[in-house]
Amino acid sequence: xxxxxxxxxxxxxxxxxxxxxxxxxxxxxxxxxxxxxxxxxxxxxxxxxxxxxxxxxxxxxxxxxxxxxxxxxxxxxxxxxxxxxxxxxxxxxxxxxxxxxxxxxxxxxxxxxxxxxxxxxxxxxxxxxxxxxxxxxxxxxxxxxxxxxxxxxxxxxxxxxxxxxxxxxxxxxxxxxxxxxxxxxxxxxxxxxxxxxxxxxxxxxxxxxxxxxxxxxxxxxxxxxxxxxxxxxxxxxxxxxxxxxxxxxxxxxxxxxxxxxxxxxxxxxxxxxxxxxxxxxxxxxxxxxxxxxxxxxxxxxxxxxxxxxxxxxxxxxxxxxxxxxxxxxxxxxxxxxxxxxxxxxxxxxxxxxxxxxxxxxxxxxxxxxxxxxxxxxxxxxxxxxxxxxxxxxxxxxxxxxxxxxx
Numbered sequence: 001x002x003x004x005x006x007x008x009x010x011x012x013x014x015x016x017x018x019x020x021x022x023x024x025x026x027x028x029x030x031x032x033x034x035x036x037x038x039x040x041x042x043x044x045x046x047x048x049x050x051x052x053x054x055x056x057x058x059x060x061x062x063x064x065x066x067x068x069x070x071x072x073x074x075x076x077x078x079x080x081x082x083x084x085x086x087x088x089x090x091x092x093x094x095x096x097x098x099x100x101x102x103x104x105x106x107x108x109x110x111x112x113x114x115x116x117x118x119x120x121x122x123x124x125x126x127x128x129x130x131x132x133x134x135x136x137x138x139x140x141x142x143x144x145x146x147x148x149x150x151x152x153x154x155x156x157x158x159x160x161x162x163x164x165x166x167x168x169x170x171x172x173x174x175x176x177x178x179x180x181x182x183x184x185x186x187x188x189x190x191x192x193x194x195x196x197x198x199x200x201x202x203x204x205x206x207x208x209x210x211x212x213x214x215x216x217x218x219x220x221x222x223x224x225x226x227x228x229x230x231x232x233x234x235x236x237x238x239x240x241x242x243x244x245x246x247x248x249x250x251x252x253x254x255x256x257x258x259x260x261x262x263x264x265x266x267x268x269x270x271x272x273x274x275x276x277x278x279x280x281x282x283x284x285x286x287x288x289x290x291x292x293x294x295x296x297x298x299x300x301x302x303x304x305x306x307x308x309x310x311x312x313x314x315x316x317x318x319x320x321x322x323x324x325x326x327x328x329x330x331x332x333x334x335x336x337x338x339x340x341x342x343x344x345x346x347x348x349x350x351x352x353x354x355x356x357x358x359x360x361x362x363x364x365x366x367x368x369x370x371x372x373x374x375x376x377x378x379x380x381x382x383x384x385x386x387x388x389x390x391x392x393x394x395x396x397x398x399x400x401x402x403x404x405x406x
Contacts, residue, residue, distance in 0.1 A: 041240060042238075047238045048178070052144070060096070062096055062100055063100075063254075092122075094125050100122050130200060137173060140171075145164060148214075149213070150183055151210060152268055154363075169231045174234040179216075181243055182211070182214070189208065207366075209269050210398065215239060217401075219403075258314065276360040277356055279297075282306070288314075291327065294326065298349060301349060305324060305325050307322065373386070
């Protein structure tokens with residue numbers, strides 16, 4: 001059995017703005033002590049190999065789908081390579097947003113292809129076939145899903161999971177999820193998604209940060225009957241070992257090109273709002289989701305600057321080649337809430353507030369209300385107070401599907 005090295009740290013819900021009235025639900029705030037290392041589901045081969053032997057296996061995977069070979073997290077093999085070496089008959093690979101090897105831009109159309117290393121056919125689940133067609137899965141006996149999530153509603157891997165579960169359920173194909181830690185699993189916060197803004201970046205009535213692993217989330221999709229026509233999947237979750245929601249887990253492999261480190265992943269639920277505005281959130285720099293800014297923000301107030309340029313994961317970044325003035329968030333302490341003060345400050349400072357938000361913003365927010373609340377001048381505390389009933393209701397739903405100790 002292989003182990004994953006994880007760094008545990010003491011952290012408390014933090015808010016550098018004392019005026020904020022935090023209403024997020026912190027799942028664990030007691031200091032952590034040294035505990036056994038987390039073992040990811042993929043490493044627990046004894047729990048799932050017997051479910052795969054002698055069967056045609058389809059694997060949903062990307063660059064994070066690995067089996068660790070040592071405790072340093074520096075040595076690992078890809079899940080598909082490992083299964084083939086163990087004489088498991090993997091016949092097809094399915095890739096989510098960013099592709100099988102994780103190199104595509106956000107939103108970039110992904111084509112079907114052939115994996116150069118294994119010769120296996122790769123079918124894209126990001127593009128015209130976000131839901132795998134039945135004809136592609138009809139000769140599959142069991143589906144295996146192993147992707148590192150970051151615990152944020154608009155991160156599209158949970159939408160991919162939904163559609164994989166749906167087709168598998170329609171064809172009576174069992175699905176196995178190899179669970180992985182949620183680096184934002186220590187809290188829940190944000191508005192609950194409303195049906196009129198459902199999209200691939202938000203399919204379910206959950207908050208922006210939902211405090212569940214991807215295995216637990218799959219159980220919730222199934223149990224709440226969110227699949228089409230309320231159909232349910234024959235689902236097995238291979239759970240983590242030694243994991244709690246208060247575990248600080250630093251991902252050893254980037255989950256996508258523009259989430260390069262733990263700081264970007266922790267800031268992502270708050271900074272990604274800027275994707276729905278005229279501001280840059282750092283794409284085209286080495287500080288993705290750790291800065292925000294725009295050429296039109298007053299440099300007297302926003303004294304940090306950066307200039308987006310095409311780079312790995314951002315071929316045509318917003319405000320390319322323009323100096324953007326904004327904020328550097330790289331030193332912000334670990335968050336246990338969704339922050340709105342940066343978005344509100346930027347909106348209030350923008351010279352053209354009428355064009356500040358774009359059509360994508362309600363989909364990210366999961367509601368049309370947030371934009372209206374900001375435009376009306378509501379405070380962060382008042383806006384977050386309006387989220388409370390939804391968060392309390394979701395917390396009760398969430399409890400039914402938890403696999404780990406809080």
